[in-house]
Amino acid sequence: MALPTINPTTTKAWKALQAHYQNIKDTHLKDLFAESPERAATFSVAWKDFYVDYSKNRIDETTKRLLIDLAKEVKLEEAIKSYFEGDIINKTEERAVLHTALRAPSSHHIQIDGTNVIPEVTEVKKKISGFCDTVIDGTLKGHTGKPFTDIVNIGIGGSDLGPAMITESLAYYKNHLHVHYISNVDGDHVHQSLKALNPETTLFVIVSKTFTTQETLSNATTARSWFIEQASAEAVSKHFVAVSSNIPNVTKFGIAENNIFPLWDWVGGRFSLWSAVGLSISLSIGYTNFEALLEGAHDMDDHFRATSFEDNIPVILGLLSVWYNNFFEAESEAIIPYSQYLHRLPAYLQQGIMESNGKSVDRIGNPVDYQTGTIIWGEPGTNAQHAFFQLIHQGTKLIPAEFIGFKHSLFNDKDHHDKLMANFFAQTEALMNGKTEAEVTQDLKSKNLSEEKLRELIPFKIFTGNKPTTTLLIDKLTPKSLGALISMYEQRIFVQGVIWNIFSYDQWGVELGKQLATNILSEINNTQISEHDSSTKTLLKRYLS
Numbered sequence: 001m002a003l004p005t006i007n008p009t010t011t012k013a014w015k016a017l018q019a020h021y022q023n024i025k026d027t028h029l030k031d032l033f034a035e036s037p038e039r040a041a042t043f044s045v046a047w048k049d050f051y052v053d054y055s056k057n058r059i060d061e062t063t064k065r066l067l068i069d070l071a072k073e074v075k076l077e078e079a080i081k082s083y084f085e086g087d088i089i090n091k092t093e094e095r096a097v098l099h100t101a102l103r104a105p106s107s108h109h110i111q112i113d114g115t116n117v118i119p120e121v122t123e124v125k126k127k128i129s130g131f132c133d134t135v136i137d138g139t140l141k142g143h144t145g146k147p148f149t150d151i152v153n154i155g156i157g158g159s160d161l162g163p164a165m166i167t168e169s170l171a172y173y174k175n176h177l178h179v180h181y182i183s184n185v186d187g188d189h190v191h192q193s194l195k196a197l198n199p200e201t202t203l204f205v206i207v208s209k210t211f212t213t214q215e216t217l218s219n220a221t222t223a224r225s226w227f228i229e230q231a232s233a234e235a236v237s238k239h240f241v242a243v244s245s246n247i248p249n250v251t252k253f254g255i256a257e258n259n260i261f262p263l264w265d266w267v268g269g270r271f272s273l274w275s276a277v278g279l280s281i282s283l284s285i286g287y288t289n290f291e292a293l294l295e296g297a298h299d300m301d302d303h304f305r306a307t308s309f310e311d312n313i314p315v316i317l318g319l320l321s322v323w324y325n326n327f328f329e330a331e332s333e334a335i336i337p338y339s340q341y342l343h344r345l346p347a348y349l350q351q352g353i354m355e356s357n358g359k360s361v362d363r364i365g366n367p368v369d370y371q372t373g374t375i376i377w378g379e380p381g382t383n384a385q386h387a388f389f390q391l392i393h394q395g396t397k398l399i400p401a402e403f404i405g406f407k408h409s410l411f412n413d414k415d416h417h418d419k420l421m422a423n424f425f426a427q428t429e430a431l432m433n434g435k436t437e438a439e440v441t442q443d444l445k446s447k448n449l450s451e452e453k454l455r456e457l458i459p460f461k462i463f464t465g466n467k468p469t470t471t472l473l474i475d476k477l478t479p480k481s482l483g484a485l486i487s488m489y490e491q492r493i494f495v496q497g498v499i500w501n502i503f504s505y506d507q508w509g510v511e512l513g514k515q516l517a518t519n520i521l522s523e524i525n526n527t528q529i530s531e532h533d534s535s536t537k538t539l540l541k542r543y544l545s
């Protein structure tokens with residue numbers, strides 16, 4: 001079944017939300033809490049080791065009811081069913097979207113074109129597990145008989161960001177292997193990384209679903225040349241493996257078929273870390289931990305599939321995002337993990353969210369006349385507080401923010417963790433409450449300032465507050481809880497794509513730049529500049545001069 005094609009702005013719920021927005025848009029969060037002291041219980045979900053508090057959002061019970069009506073009117077329930085059942089919901093590429101099958105238990109039965117995909121998935125998982133065990137325990141050796149010490153993942157976009165983010169996030173659980181990521185076609189990236197490596201003990205994992213990506217093929221070629229220079233061409237087979245769905249291109253590159261870990265066209269690049277694309281993750285933390293990551297994601301999938309919208313975490317988060325994006329006209333959202341381990345999470349989610357929902361044509365092919373994908377940005381707290389929080393607190397833009405924190409730290413340093421979490425809680429409270437003129441005046445009075453100085457300072461010290469935040473308090477950062485967290489964001493992307501009536505699983509927008517770069521490269525190679533606008537032409541001439 002195809003996804004429904006309902007323009008959300010034509011629904012009854014959308015119109016009701018527009019009217020409701022006029023009533024609530026100026027209401028202060030402080031007043032909402034004062035009116036309903038039970039608000040925290042009303043607007044929160046406790047699920048496994050997650051506690052999601054969305055009470056500090058500019059909503060009331062009517063908002064929630066209307067947003068859920070909107071989800072129902074655009075047939076989100078039916079869409080979820082189609083998605084999990086492997087229908088061709090990535091219509092422009094004629095593909096199913098089944099990253100969820102990668103984390104489903106082996107007993108499950110998920111069909112594409114009448115074939116159950118789970119046995120194949122299980123087979124590849126066995127291959128990953130067996131391979132990782134032998135690299136980690138040192139039985140698999142390099143060409144001079146030494147065990148591997150370094151893994152180099154070469155990929156870009158989904159073939160880099162997911163594995164790199166998870167490897168960093170789960171660094172606490174890692175083994176002795178040093179895992180490096182090379183992505184940028186900037187030669188300084190690959191050469192700088194190779195500088196520190198010993199070819200005898202380095203294993204290269206070339207990750208590219210299509211195996212046509214310029215950056216990855218260039219970096220892989222450079223790495224292979226470097227390797228051959230120091231070792232030999234015959235030794236390549238012991239030091240290079242690939243993850244791809246394009247077996248002919250990989251073998252053409254010189255990697256033997258038994259060194260290829262396959263994936264399927266029904267796994268989108270930015271949702272592929274659960275597949276063999278996660279090989280470097282599994283090498284870094286061991287297959288058992290990788291499996292726990294998958295299990296956590298599967299648990300969240302189950303929650304998403306089976307829970308009524310009222311208590312469904314990805315649905316609620318997706319709806320809140322729609323509420324700010326389409327009614328408050330917020331342009332961006334901040335994601336602030338209070339864990340240094342999660343420092344790559346915002347960058348990873350930028351691809352996931354912005355490549356998926358950065359679309360302006362609806363599912364029929366017409367331009368949309370409403371806003372879609374939000375701009376995502378963030379950095380870990382507390383660093384973020386000392387960088388851009390000023391703008392969230394006192395700037396002119398409304399920036400809903402998601403705070404992710406953990407009850408327990410991994411090294412159990414209570415002193416540090418209490419300080420970190422005190423900031424975590426304080427920021428959402430400050431963003432909500434702000435500071436009134438009376439409070440500022442009282443504060444300044446205690447500082448023995450002249451009346452004139454006091455009056456002068458007051459306007460600068462007032463915080464309006466009323467800045468919405470959602471707080472995710474998770475027990476502990478483990479492979480399982482991280483899997484659930486990432487799946488939560490993936491499902492939230494799906495929810496928003498369905499509501500906005502767009503296709504979330506293609507990415508035609510990145511193609512134009514790629515094509516133009518190919519043309520310009522051939523002009524650079526031939527030192528012959530063809531027709532361009534005067535700006536591009538001058539820049540190219542200066543580059544070549």
Ligand code: F6P
Nearest residue numbers: 156157158159208209210213269
């Ligand atoms: O940026 C476009 C894109 O196609 C992403 O969707 C994908 O993750 C990335 O390029 C890398 O693609 P591949 O894995 O095929 O090299």
